[in-house]
Amino acid sequence: xxxxxxxxVAHLANLARIDLSDEELDHLAPQLSVILESVAxxxxxAGDDIPPTSHALPLTNVFREDVVVACLTPEQxxxxxxxxxxxxxxxPRILGEEQ
Amino acid sequence: MTDTLVAxxxxxxxxxxxxxxxxxxELNTASKMFCGCPTEFGAEPNTQxxxxxxxxxxxxxxxxxxxxxxxxxxxxxxxxEIAEWCRFARKNYxxxxxxxxxxxxxxxxxxxxxxFMDVEVEGETFRVEIERAHMEEDTGKSLxxxxxxxxxxxxxxxxxxxxxxxIPLIEIVTRxxxxxxxxxxxxxxxxxxxxxxxxxxxxxxxxxxxxxxxxADVNLSLSPKDSGVLGTRTETKNVNSLRSVERAVRFExxxxxxxxxxxxxxxxxxxxxxxxxxxxxxxxxxxxxxxxRYFPEPDxxxxxPTRAWVEELRGTLPENPTARRARLxxxxxxxxxxxxxxxxxxxxxxxxxxxxxxxxxQAARKWWLGELARRANEQGVxxxxxxxxxxxxxxxxxxxxxxxxxxxxxxxxxxxxxxxxGTPDEVVAAxxxxxxxxxxxxxxxxxxxxxxxxxxxxxxxDGKVAAxxxxxxxxxxxxxxxxxxxxxxxxxxxxxx
Numbered sequence: 001x002x003x004x005x006x007x008x009v010a011h012l013a014n015l016a017r018i019d020l021s022d023e024e025l026d027h028l029a030p031q032l033s034v035i036l037e038s039v040a041x042x043x044x045x046a047g048d049d050i051p052p053t054s055h056a057l058p059l060t061n062v063f064r065e066d067v068v069v070a071c072l073t074p075e076q077x078x079x080x081x082x083x084x085x086x087x088x089x090x091x092p093r094i095l096g097e098e099q
Numbered sequence: 100m101t102d103t104l105v106a107x108x109x110x111x112x113x114x115x116x117x118x119x120x121x122x123x124x125e126l127n128t129a130s131k132m133f134c135g136c137p138t139e140f141g142a143e144p145n146t147q148x149x150x151x152x153x154x155x156x157x158x159x160x161x162x163x164x165x166x167x168x169x170x171x172x173x174x175x176x177x178x179x180e181i182a183e184w185c186r187f188a189r190k191n192y193x194x195x196x197x198x199x200x201x202x203x204x205x206x207x208x209x210x211x212x213x214x215f216m217d218v219e220v221e222g223e224t225f226r227v228e229i230e231r232a233h234m235e236e237d238t239g240k241s242l243x244x245x246x247x248x249x250x251x252x253x254x255x256x257x258x259x260x261x262x263x264x265x266i267p268l269i270e271i272v273t274r275x276x277x278x279x280x281x282x283x284x285x286x287x288x289x290x291x292x293x294x295x296x297x298x299x300x301x302x303x304x305x306x307x308x309x310x311x312x313x314x315a316d317v318n319l320s321l322s323p324k325d326s327g328v329l330g331t332r333t334e335t336k337n338v339n340s341l342r343s344v345e346r347a348v349r350f351e352x353x354x355x356x357x358x359x360x361x362x363x364x365x366x367x368x369x370x371x372x373x374x375x376x377x378x379x380x381x382x383x384x385x386x387x388x389x390x391x392r393y394f395p396e397p398d399x400x401x402x403x404p405t406r407a408w409v410e411e412l413r414g415t416l417p418e419n420p421t422a423r424r425a426r427l428x429x430x431x432x433x434x435x436x437x438x439x440x441x442x443x444x445x446x447x448x449x450x451x452x453x454x455x456x457x458x459x460x461q462a463a464r465k466w467w468l469g470e471l472a473r474r475a476n477e478q479g480v481x482x483x484x485x486x487x488x489x490x491x492x493x494x495x496x497x498x499x500x501x502x503x504x505x506x507x508x509x510x511x512x513x514x515x516x517x518x519x520x521g522t523p524d525e526v527v528a529a530x531x532x533x534x535x536x537x538x539x540x541x542x543x544x545x546x547x548x549x550x551x552x553x554x555x556x557x558x559x560x561d562g563k564v565a566a567x568x569x570x571x572x573x574x575x576x577x578x579x580x581x582x583x584x585x586x587x588x589x590x591x592x593x594x595x596x
Contacts, residue, residue: 011390054397055395055401061404064164066128066164067129068136069149071149074145074146078145085258088144088260089261090256093256
């Protein structure tokens with residue numbers, strides 16, 4: 001049975017940039033474990049001859065022609081941005097994670 | 100902080116280097132990897148974006164078939180196996196240059212795997228094994244505002260342009276390159292150089308390192324000599340010129356040796372390359388950020404290239420650039436130095452085409468690496484970007500060979516070609532450049548020169564043939580350069596014998 005530990009939840013929260021307090025971790029970790037167990041019951045329904053799948057439809061090779069189509073105007077593209085500067089999305093600086 | 104360094108030669112007495120190279124190639128498709136936005140370099144910010152590449156909710160990506168084709172051709176050219184079935188995967192991380200908060204990439208099912216490339220360094224061949232080449236998408240570009248150098252440190256905030264986000268990339272990853280020893284920096288450089296040549300020959304990318312369409316990450320570790328145990332590696336990101344690839348390997352070898360020699364451990368981290376100072380500095384430590392929680396991309400169906408398609412693409416592969424170069428050198432009879440100069444000047448194709456148009460290899464080389472290379476250099480372009488075609492050069496040389504032009508007049512024909520005055524023959528006609536073959540006019544000019552220079556004429560009569568140059572010069576001047584100097588010389592000596 002899969003089980004998710006409190007440490008793993010804390011790690012995932014960190015990766016997902018969600019700030020959880022100790023109380024929240026205590027509260028959420030057991031709940032996530034229960035959810036995982038419930039979902040895991042699906043694997044019991046599949047026999048050994050059923051391979052895991054990532055897609056609902058048995059399709060492959062769905063390609064598009066390499067053709068340019070109209071894109072958004074910069075005004076449209078930036079319309080949802082909280083801050084805009086020099087026709088760019090303005091974001092807070094990110095420390096120590098330059099890619 | 101300045102790192103202490105160990106002299107390069109001293110590194111090798113104690114350690115063996117191991118390298119791994121990751122090269123990102125931006126494909127030259129017209130549209131992006133998963134949407135129809137254009138991929139032009141240098142467009143105004145955020146003018147080549149749509150809901151898909153901005154990661155807006157509900158947008159559905161569809162794979163660019165041309166990008167898959169290019170990926171397969173690159174894989175085949177690198178002697179890779181092509182997967183019969185593979186998927187895209189989401190690489191999850193939070194960084195503003197990825198608006199979706201994940202990069203669509205491939206994880207444990209790359210489209211190309213298990214290949215190799217033979218790299219030549221000073222006559223020695225190193226086999227670089229290719230672990231994988233997979234498809235992914237490029238990120239946006241961040242501009243850090245408030246910092247002194249555009250780098251993130253000291254920046255107040257960042258401005259992001261997503262024009263580049265979603266442009267197809269192929270990431271080519273080598274297995275550890277062992278046994279290169281003192282030649283490790285040169286092998287790394289030669290690998291990237293040969294890879295670039297291959298990409299150019301395939302025609303799948305602009306292959307401009309200066310514009311970032313080929314970018315290299317250099318992994319390096321040292322192991323105690325002959326121990327066979329790999330050391331801890333560092334990954335130097337975004338090394339964007341061939342020279343820098345060589346320098347980055349050299350620098351990291353010296354730095355690693357200093358750290359290890361001081362009894363300390365190498366930190367597994369990414370490092371930044373500084374082109375101006377030739378050093379690397381610490382980036383981020385590889386820890387949490389390495390946990391990308393990959394999972395299969397549910398919005399894209401698997402790619403399953405049929406064997407028939409793969410074989411069809413194999414049939415489109417160009418001759419291997421290294422083999423081609425060796426073949427042409429033999430055919431043309433060029434020395435190693437001449438060949439290196441030709442390749443360095445980017446003149447291989449134009450010289451090949453000039454020879455195909457009927458010019459001898461040495462004459463083709465003379466024009467393209469002499470007069471035309473000089474003009475290209477003045478204009479800051481490569482010879483193949485000049486407004487002179489191989490056919491033009493072949494015609495000019497043919498006119499020289501048949502005695503209608505000499506080299507000096509030929510250079511004036513090139514002036515006309517650069518000025519857009521038409522074909523070589525039109526320039527010759529319009530500028531009146533052809534050599535005067537009227538023996539009467541030539542004879543008169545020689546007589547005039549002799550009459551005007553009695554002293555010189557006397558010397559030549561006395562057998563001082565070397566003095567003829569002065570008379571030839573006078574004749575050429577009177578003929579405004581439009582005479583065959585060899586014929587003038589014959590006439591001078593004939594008349595004064």
